Amino acid sequence: MKNLYLVFFGIVSLTIFSCKNNSKESKLEDATVENIASETKTYEIAKAEAEFNDPKVEAIFEVYLQVEAALVNTDASKTAAESAKLEALLKEVNASGVTQSVVSVMASSDDINVQRENFEDLSNGIETILKGALKSGTLYKQYCPMAFNNKGAYWISSSEEILNPYFGDKMLKCGRVDSEVK
DSSP states (O other): OHHHHHHHHHHHHHHHHHHHHHHHHHHHHHHHHHHHHHTOOOOOOOOOOOEESOHHHHHHHHHHHHHHHHHHTTOHHHHHHHHHHHHHHHHHTTOOHHHHHHHHHHHHOOOHHHHHHHHHHHHHHHHHHHTTOEEEOOEEEEEETTHHHHTOEEEEESSSSOOOTTTGGGSTTOOEEEEEEO
């Protein structure tokens, strides 16, 4: 009977000790996960080093770059917020109906995939607005051949560096400079 009490006491002690160690390990795992989450890299798009003929077009392009940066960083809420700003600016210059429609969809969506699908048409509209709008400097029309199941898609960038808005950090450098916008 005395041996039975010793065995029981040993099992209870072992269980308590094991649980105490597991909570320490769990706290360590939680801290590690928090550190990894806080180390997420944020990518910034270079400010355009170009002079524009029209300050409204310059403002549109600067906000377009913010939309692009939000997509690169896979941030749906930031993409929506910047798209809403861009929507207001595009109304001021009477942008095409398609351009206004796609930016409106981007502004009202919280789905990064929907926003990325509409970004291609937005980029086409911005390219049209930029034709003849530069006083000096160069912008870059970039292309990702793998976007949308290898259909490919374009966007306009302020630098030659590729930061892919269609894939974000999954394939950040996927793409090439297709042409220069002057």
